[in-house]
Amino acid sequence: MTAARYLGNHAFALEDAPVPQPAAGEVRLRVAWCGICGTDMHIFHGKMDARVKPPQIIGHEMSGIVDAVGPGVTGWSPGDHVTVRPLDSCGVCAACRAGHSHVCMRLKFVGIDSPGAFQGLWCVQARLLHRLPADLPLDLAALIEPLAVACHDVRRSRLAAGEKAVVLGGGPIGILVALVARAAGAQVRISEIDAGRRAFATALGLEVLGADTAAEVEAWTDGAGADVVFECTAAAPCAALMTQLARVRGRIVLVGIFTQPVQIDLFRVFWRELELLGARVYEAADFEQAIALAPSLPLDRLVSGRFALTEIGGAFAAAPTGMKTLVACS
Template identity: 35%
Template sequence: MELLNRVGRVFEPGKVDFLTRKVAEPKAEQVVIKIVSSAICGSDLHIFKGKHPSAPLPVTIGHEFSGDVVAVGSEVKRVKIGDKVTVEPVMVCGKCPACRTGNYGYCENISFTYRNGDGAMAEYITIEEPYVYKLPEHLSYNAGALIEPLSVAVHAVKRADVKMGEKVLIIGAGAIGILIAALCRKCGATDVIISNSSQRRLDMALELGATRGINTSKENIYEAVSEITGGTGVDKSFECVGIEETFNQAMMTLKKNGLATIIGIFENPNITIPATRFITHEIKVQGSQGYCWDFPVALEMSKEIDIEKLVTHTFKLDDLQKALETSLDRKFGSIKVIINP
């Protein structure tokens, strides 16, 4: 096998370039994938701005993708050349106590493929077999690239333990927020409220399962939530933005004994919060990152949620710079931007 690979990289804030390298022969348990669709994630945009707290520049980007298997190692059993697949792009040690008890999401040395030079804004990628999943027939390549963000949403909703009849608020209608809304509705939440300043994103969330949208450019979120809940607040909230204002909204819109789950990436990690609220309302705040045994669930839920509707723009790999700029510029109204190498 003699393949050359072009890999997209952010080398300084707001600027990308490409690395060219040979694709090595796969080791015993490795799979080489020709990438067909690769989606831009919010974390890629934080990196593009040079503000991701865990990914200093320069760094390759891209971790939501699908494609075709073109080579396999000698010990690979679950997939074969020609299979249409997606990938859980996590890297764990397999040796720490968390990994040895099956909780690899809490691995002491957890990382992700793109932070180690194997970004999916590329033509090829090499992945360890356990993290490769066959795509079911009903999914296109573009939809297959969105199994990763759907898994992030699955993980968050599972951690929040959303129940039938509950009222939930999702702050931020990016792809993750929209998918969380859809999953909460599938779990039986009766009021699934989502807030955003973009009406287009709110309309998409309503189409996929949300029951009420709050346009924060026109409405006060606290007044709207109070009206919807009769003044009590919501049972569960999800913060999907990553700024001080929305963190506080996630706390202050909860009913007594409510739970806020924080998913957003905070470019500025030092924020001020109303600490008294923990005492007066006995609320709980937890984080949610990535996934752990959530990809199989996401693949099943893709039968129930039309995730491809989130795709608003597609670009070629050569146009990666333009694709990232389109994702950042609100005038384009993007929800999910896909690179098709």
């Protein structure tokens, strides 16, 4: 079978690897498709080499078919369509014991801290599998993982039908958050400065705010402010802006990954009794919701490129120009 190994500094090597045998508690998957995520792009640019430890097989937004089951695995059979929730939590830390294993204090992310899915056959722990309906196309099923992120973000916001939500950022996650929020019955507007992304959101039937987001939200909400703001850019100007957009007791969900401290108007948080909510990855329920929602969402429109595993370098080169780039792994 073919595996693509990230070597560091924008380089992959293809190798012909022996068929791996699943250990106890593992299944062997025939990987169908694996998407390229923003985190994969960070890895590709060499920004996470200390953690990834190249040469390493990365990739975590995948779909596949069970190929073989290891000793002690029950409930799964060859031919089952599945996706993997790529979170390996310790089970014993305070966060795990409190029921928040997705933010385990010793969390290992599969495909970053351990080998990932850019390979034809992949052995993973059976407890990380989610079953896919056989009629969900496997290319679109590779979007279940980012869609589960959006489901988690919306769940954290406690968004109710009829509420007004502003999504800051029209990248892949911002678009998915907007689609999930709309499916929840909310009124949604996206703020995005890139012309191509604005046009894409509009083509999906999403409403896009103009250059003066604050003024438009004020007019849209009769001066009250939005019920929920999703910050999906990790850009400092949006961190400054987000508190201006939320109503009294509104909720702000922090989706973008800020790697540096930024300025936030904490007076506004105090004055309006705002809630700032962190939202990181997903829980099992978010994967199940994503799988249930997927057939009703225009996920096919988000797929901007398809590549063979042997073209993985080209796939990574193309990924920043589109929404979601997929790699066929077997």
